[in-house]
Amino acid sequence: MHKEEKIVITFMTGPEDGRSxxxxxxxxxxxxxxSNDVVIDYDPIIGERCIELIRHADRWEFLDKSGNTDAYMDVVCINEGGLFSREIQVEIGHTLLNIRIES
Structure with missing residues (x-):
């Protein structure tokens, strides 16, 4: 059984700077x-469904769904033991996000 994890997404730039x-x-x-879990409707470069974070058995995967290079791709791996949480910053269009995974 997996510990319940949550993803905290914090806006680092733009009109929503500081919002989590x-x-x-x-x-x-x-x-x-x-219809997205996190909506960024003020940035004209961001697509309809730009990024997906998907929980697999023992890791989180970061996917660029935009079909272009406006989002930096990365893979986020989380230890199943929950000994640490991982934090990354992602620039999507003109928007910088801090994405933190917590147990």
Whole structure:
């Protein structure tokens, strides 16, 4: 059984600078459409569904779903033992996000 993990996404730039969103689910979507878990509708470069974070058995995977190079791709691996949480910064369009995974 997996410990319940949450993803904390903090806006580091733009009109929402400093705002944090906490999401508890196995797939997290970020993009322009209102159906995303995290909506960034003020940045004209960001696509409808730009990024997905997907929980696998023992890791989180970061996927660029935009089809272009506006998001920097990375893979986020989390130890199953929950001994640490991982934190990355991602630039999407003109928006910098801090993404932190907590147990």
């Amino acid at each position: 969103v906490t999401v508890k689910c196995k797939t997290v979507s970020i993009g322009k459409y209102q």
